[in-house]
Amino acid sequence: MNDIPEDIVVDTAQVKVTQAPKRLVALGVGSCVVITFYDPVLKVGAMAHTMLPDSTKSGPTSNPFKFADLAIDEVIRKMESLGSQRRNMEAKIVGGANMFPSLGHGSLRAGEENVLAVKEKLRKDGIRLAGEVVGGSVGRSVEFDTASGIVTVRVKI
Amino acid sequence: MGTKILVVDDSAFTRQIVKNALSGRGFREVIEAENGEEGLKIYEKEKPDVVLLDIILPGLHGTEVLKKIMNMDENAKVIMLTAVGQERTMKICNILGSAGYIVKPFGESRLVDTVEETLRAKGRRKRLAKLSEFEEDALREVGHIGAQHAGTALSKMIGQTVKVNLLKATLTSLDGLPKLVGDRETLVSGVYLPVTGDLSGSLLMIFPEKSAFLLVDVLLKKELGTTRELDEMDRSALSEAGNILAGNCLTALSHALGMHLVEHVPEFAHGMVGALIDNVAVVFGQKAERALIIQVELSTKKEIKVMGYFFLLFALKEAHAMLRALRAKAGE
Numbered sequence: 001m002n003d004i005p006e007d008i009v010v011d012t013a014q015v016k017v018t019q020a021p022k023r024l025v026a027l028g029v030g031s032c033v034v035i036t037f038y039d040p041v042l043k044v045g046a047m048a049h050t051m052l053p054d055s056t057k058s059g060p061t062s063n064p065f066k067f068a069d070l071a072i073d074e075v076i077r078k079m080e081s082l083g084s085q086r087r088n089m090e091a092k093i094v095g096g097a098n099m100f101p102s103l104g105h106g107s108l109r110a111g112e113e114n115v116l117a118v119k120e121k122l123r124k125d126g127i128r129l130a131g132e133v134v135g136g137s138v139g140r141s142v143e144f145d146t147a148s149g150i151v152t153v154r155v156k157i
Numbered sequence: 158m159g160t161k162i163l164v165v166d167d168s169a170f171t172r173q174i175v176k177n178a179l180s181g182r183g184f185r186e187v188i189e190a191e192n193g194e195e196g197l198k199i200y201e202k203e204k205p206d207v208v209l210l211d212i213i214l215p216g217l218h219g220t221e222v223l224k225k226i227m228n229m230d231e232n233a234k235v236i237m238l239t240a241v242g243q244e245r246t247m248k249i250c251n252i253l254g255s256a257g258y259i260v261k262p263f264g265e266s267r268l269v270d271t272v273e274e275t276l277r278a279k280g281r282r283k284r285l286a287k288l289s290e291f292e293e294d295a296l297r298e299v300g301h302i303g304a305q306h307a308g309t310a311l312s313k314m315i316g317q318t319v320k321v322n323l324l325k326a327t328l329t330s331l332d333g334l335p336k337l338v339g340d341r342e343t344l345v346s347g348v349y350l351p352v353t354g355d356l357s358g359s360l361l362m363i364f365p366e367k368s369a370f371l372l373v374d375v376l377l378k379k380e381l382g383t384t385r386e387l388d389e390m391d392r393s394a395l396s397e398a399g400n401i402l403a404g405n406c407l408t409a410l411s412h413a414l415g416m417h418l419v420e421h422v423p424e425f426a427h428g429m430v431g432a433l434i435d436n437v438a439v440v441f442g443q444k445a446e447r448a449l450i451i452q453v454e455l456s457t458k459k460e461i462k463v464m465g466y467f468f469l470l471f472a473l474k475e476a477h478a479m480l481r482a483l484r485a486k487a488g489e
Contacts, residue, residue, distance in 0.1 A: 064253060
């Protein structure tokens with residue numbers, strides 16, 4: 001018998017929602033921002049693996065959920081359809097690194113810009129930010145246990 | 158000439174309204190589909206000029222159908238049929254490339270106006286037009302030349318003949334890049350070099366950790382297999398090697414294309430490949446979704462297998478500029 005459920009891998013530009021006891025996993029996160037959402041009441045968990053801050057500044061694409069704004073909207077909609085209430089949701093964010101010291105344009109680099117945009121969007125939507133592991137120049141892997149709500153960040157150097 | 162319209166809606170009533178409104182107005186044919194699966198099949202066969210697509214469909218959701226149609230035909234003109242309160246979904250449809258929307262319930266004139274307007278407009282995605290097989294081949298060759306010269310430079314650095322083996326050269330979406338190297342957590346060393354001048358793009362070189370360690374051993378004349386982690390000197394050696402390889406690659410490209418290409422200060426990073434490549438893809442991806450990918454294997458006689466990946470990131474617009482340059486060169 002095998003009671004350890006298989007991990008659900010959340011790739012870039014993907015949004016996934018699940019219920020305890022499943023685990024959501026994102027691997028090798030650099031400047032992307034992974035957002036975990038947890039409703040401790042219903043033990044509903046979600047993960048979004050976003051790459052860019054803002055869909056309104058972009059042309060057409062086949063991956064709408066690479067944008068933080070659209071991905072967060074989608075997570076909230078899906079969790080609400082499972083019965084979660086917004087005031088019970090808490091978010092944690094991981095990533096937003098800059099792997100290459102000065103890659104990017106303008107004053108803000110890709111990682112920082114992503115983190116700022118995600119925080120602003122969460123604030124606007126009234127979702128509490130419960131924790132963050134962001135910035136620096138290191139790749140991270142994220143494991144989210146929806147039974148406990150615990151988010152584990154692994155680095156490999 | 159008449160025009161073909163496909164209406165995908167599970168409501169026979171809506172389909173009838175569309176049919177009544179559009180027939181007899183110079184539209185040759187209104188084809189009906191009850192669901193997304195059927196709509197996709199008809200699209201492929203009939204290539205309609207405009208699609209009217211309901212968002213809420215049984216089975217495949219309207220957004221999924223839209224995505225599939227746009228993947229099939231980047232210039233497809235799809236008008237979404239929506240209801241009040243679907244603003245969030247409309248944002249997604251817009252990003253996926255829909256041509257417009259009509260809110261139900263709609264009057265005849267609104268429907269006709271929107272369809273006619275859409276027919277007049279150019280496809281939104283026109284700028285992503287594909288390259289022909291012949292053109293892809295020509296670009297492959299350019300990439301190969303660049304990689305060959307990088308190999309020659311490496312030969313000089315390590316005092317051994319380096320064979321450059323072209324594994325893959327293709328135009329691909331940026332999303333799949335990390336998978337070409339391996340598991341997203343695979344540790345790699347990467348050198349990134351922005352390119353400006355007549356072309357703007359970037360060059361990314363990736364060495365899987367084992368290959369990076371071997372390169373360090375060779376470059377710093379250590380016994381093979383000694384390097385197990387990278388100290389500052391090792392990083393500096395790899396960075397410099399990357400710099401020279403990339404520089405040679407770029408010089409070769411300049412000559413092959415007859416273009417002036419300017420290289421910039423390279424950047425070095427070591428870490429999980431998913432993190433490294435996505436970071437570059439994000440910065441680059443704001444300009445383009447697809448890139449020219451050249452994957453090469455560098456190997457020497459003495460059982461030193463160094464695997465390297467060259468990613469030449471140029472947007473399609475730049476790829477077309479390269480092709481024009483190649484044609485001009487051929488005509489000289």
